Amino acid sequence: MANTRSALKRIKIADKRAQHNRHVKSTVRSAVRGFHNALASNDNAEQQLRLAICRIDRAVSKGVLHRNAAARKKSRLTKQLNKMQAAQ
Numbered sequence: 001m002a003n004t005r006s007a008l009k010r011i012k013i014a015d016k017r018a019q020h021n022r023h024v025k026s027t028v029r030s031a032v033r034g035f036h037n038a039l040a041s042n043d044n045a046e047q048q049l050r051l052a053i054c055r056i057d058r059a060v061s062k063g064v065l066h067r068n069a070a071a072r073k074k075s076r077l078t079k080q081l082n083k084m085q086a087a088q
Contacts, residue, residue: 024064031055035077039084049081 002008009067036049051075059065065073 021062021064026061028052028055028059028065032073032077038046039080042084045081045084049077052077 002011007040012064031048031054034054035048038045056070056073060067060070
């Protein structure tokens with residue numbers, strides 16, 4: 001356990017930031033899951049992709065995701081949509 005007041009404060013701040021980052025990551029995962037569900041049911045997958053990309057970009061702007069990791073995620077999601085549309 002921390003001994004100084006400043007160390008206690010840093011622990012509190014770290015916990016608060018970790019909780020916020022967890023929330024942002026959860027919204028990204030939920031949006032991606034919604035896209036996959038829409039893709040499986042052929043129901044407004046383009047709209048769900050836009051939502052997922054928006055959430056991913058917001059996570060990057062908050063510093064939760066690295067920009068290259070976000071680009072990779074967006075690329076893979078777009079690739080899946082294009083593959084599904086080409087199959088139809």
